[in-house]
Amino acid sequence: MPSIENATVILQSLQRAGIEVVASLPDAFLVHVIEGLEASNEFLHLPVTREEEGIGICTGAYLGGKRCAMIMQNAGLLNASNALTTTALQIEIPMLLLVLYAGGRGDISFPMLGQVTEGVLGALRIPYYIPETIDQVPDLVAGAVVQTYNAKKPVAIVLHKSVL
Amino acid sequence: MLRSECLESIVDLFVDVPCFVTVGRTWTEWDALRPGDGNFQVKTLGSGSSHGLGLAMALPDRKIAVLDGDGAVTMNVNGLLTIGRLRPANFIHLVFDNKMYESSASLPTATAYNADLVKFAAAAGIESARRVTTVAEFRDAVENAFQTDGPHFIVADVESPGKATSPAYSRMDETEGKFRFIRFLEAVEDRKIYQDAIDVKQSIE
Numbered sequence: 001m002p003s004i005e006n007a008t009v010i011l012q013s014l015q016r017a018g019i020e021v022v023a024s025l026p027d028a029f030l031v032h033v034i035e036g037l038e039a040s041n042e043f044l045h046l047p048v049t050r051e052e053e054g055i056g057i058c059t060g061a062y063l064g065g066k067r068c069a070m071i072m073q074n075a076g077l078l079n080a081s082n083a084l085t086t087t088a089l090q091i092e093i094p095m096l097l098l099v100l101y102a103g104g105r106g107d108i109s110f111p112m113l114g115q116v117t118e119g120v121l122g123a124l125r126i127p128y129y130i131p132e133t134i135d136q137v138p139d140l141v142a143g144a145v146v147q148t149y150n151a152k153k154p155v156a157i158v159l160h161k162s163v164l
Numbered sequence: 165m166l167r168s169e170c171l172e173s174i175v176d177l178f179v180d181v182p183c184f185v186t187v188g189r190t191w192t193e194w195d196a197l198r199p200g201d202g203n204f205q206v207k208t209l210g211s212g213s214s215h216g217l218g219l220a221m222a223l224p225d226r227k228i229a230v231l232d233g234d235g236a237v238t239m240n241v242n243g244l245l246t247i248g249r250l251r252p253a254n255f256i257h258l259v260f261d262n263k264m265y266e267s268s269a270s271l272p273t274a275t276a277y278n279a280d281l282v283k284f285a286a287a288a289g290i291e292s293a294r295r296v297t298t299v300a301e302f303r304d305a306v307e308n309a310f311q312t313d314g315p316h317f318i319v320a321d322v323e324s325p326g327k328a329t330s331p332a333y334s335r336m337d338e339t340e341g342k343f344r345f346i347r348f349l350e351a352v353e354d355r356k357i358y359q360d361a362i363d364v365k366q367s368i369e
Contacts, residue, residue: 018367021222044221046250049242056214056243060184063204063215063346064222065357067364086208087215091338142368150361 002164006134007032010098010164013141015042019069019096021061022046023054027073027100029164034071051076055083058095067145069096074103074117074158075110084124084154092152096145097126099158107161121156128156134163165299167260167322168193171231173303177310178202180352182219182345183229184212186236188267189330190260194231196331201344202352205336210240213247213257220252223353227254227310234261234275235268241284244317248289253313257285258306260322270324285317293317 010033014022023046024034037045044066048054051072058068072080077099088095101107103114121128127147129140140157148155167190175198184204185191191205206212216230237244237259247255263276275281285293292314296302302320309316336344343358350357 016368018364021218046218046221046246049245052208052211053214053240053243053246056208056211056240057218057221057246059211060215060218060220061222062218063342063357064219064349065359066222067359068218083208083211083214087206087211090207091342093342146361146365146368149359149364 002029002032002161004032006164007036009134009137010141011036011040013138014069016138017096017142017145018067019145020044021058021066021068022071023048023057023068024071025049025051025054025073025076027102029100029161030071030073033164051080052083055080055088055095059087059091059093062093062095069098071098073100074113077117077156078113078120081120081124084126088154089124089126093154094148094152095154096141096148097154097156099156100164101130101158101160104158104160117158121158126154126156127151128158130158130160131163137163165297165302165320165322166325167262167320168197168325169299170260170302170320170322171197173299174306177306178229181227181229182349183231184215184219185231186212186233188233189325190231190233192331192333195334199334201348204345205338205341207338210236210238210243212236213240213243216255216257217243217247217250217252220255221250223349224252224254226352227256229256229258232257232259233266234259234263234273234281235265237281238274238279244285244288244290247315248285251289252315255315256306256309257315257317259317259319261319262322262324264324266324282317282319290315290317293319295319295321297321
């Protein structure tokens with residue numbers, strides 16, 4: 001089950017990387033991260049109802065000078081694919097995507113979703129990193145945030161449930 | 165009434181106001197009436213309200229406007245729920261409801277049948293949601309939106325311009341549009357907004 005300790009590491013990683021605005025949609029494994037975002041004064045937490053909105057919101061907040069992240073399940077990544085393509089990639093908007101890997105290695109939910117996730121990221125040409133352990137998360141988040149600004153496109157961290 | 169008449173009636177209110185403008189003829193009409201770097205051309209249908217919400221949250225002391233259509237709003241109708249939840253006071257959403265996908269062969273939208281966007285917005289928690297049917301009412305509603313806390317959701321019932329000639333489309337590279345919009349915000353905010361990768365890297369290390 002997800003732990004508060006690991007959620008705290010993720011939130012501290014975002015804070016260290018200067019992320020100020022986080023759009024989110026819940027997944028059961030993201031619950032502590034989202035509760036932490038809501039409770040924190042360090043982040044402007046914007047809960048959305050469908051992930052494509054989050055890409056638009058991150059775009060608007062980026063234009064206003066904020067460093068942004070979108071937290072979602074991989075089903076949400078698929079929901080967000082058009083906005084990622086026609087806005088974030090087309091216009092070159094940096095944002096960090098934190099994507100829960102449902103149906104991934106060792107998981108028994110959404111097997112088809114798990115199989116297409118990395119292919120979708122590849123087709124979108126979105127660089128992505130998959131930490132093996134929570135210890136790898138802080139450096140991967142920091143590196144991904146630098147890369148999203150350097151490449152001027154979204155960069156994803158894909159999180160196995162075991163990392164939460 | 166025509167959308168172009170509505171737009172013409174409010175141009176003078178839009179001094180230093182960032183605008184997210186939906187694709188198609190709304191853009192060409194507004195861009196002709198109020199050319200400038202403060203207009204952001206939305207590329208993902210319906211996403212203008214989300215862009216506007218993000219900027220409104222990033223710049224809470226500045227009024228942010230979205231110029232939208234019924235096709236766009238129905239595409240991202242769930243976005244109204246988020247606006248109704250967060251209720252940014254500086255958010256102004258103008259919807260020109262011509263009951264059709266004007267840029268796509270004028271095929272009818274849901275508002276041509278049984279959907280009422282004002283009731284939808286109100287039910288989503290946007291208390292200042294209203295419909296206007298004359299240019300004078302529209303102008304009054306927009307003036308009020310600039311003077312009072314929102315979020316404001318104003319639906320203007322407009323007719324199709326039919327075969328009337330559209331203003332010329334000023335095509336611009338999307339990334340240039342983005343940079344111009346950020347420079348516009350830097351000018352009106354009188355501070356640096358754009359962060360280069362080196363700024364980001366140095367801030368993290």
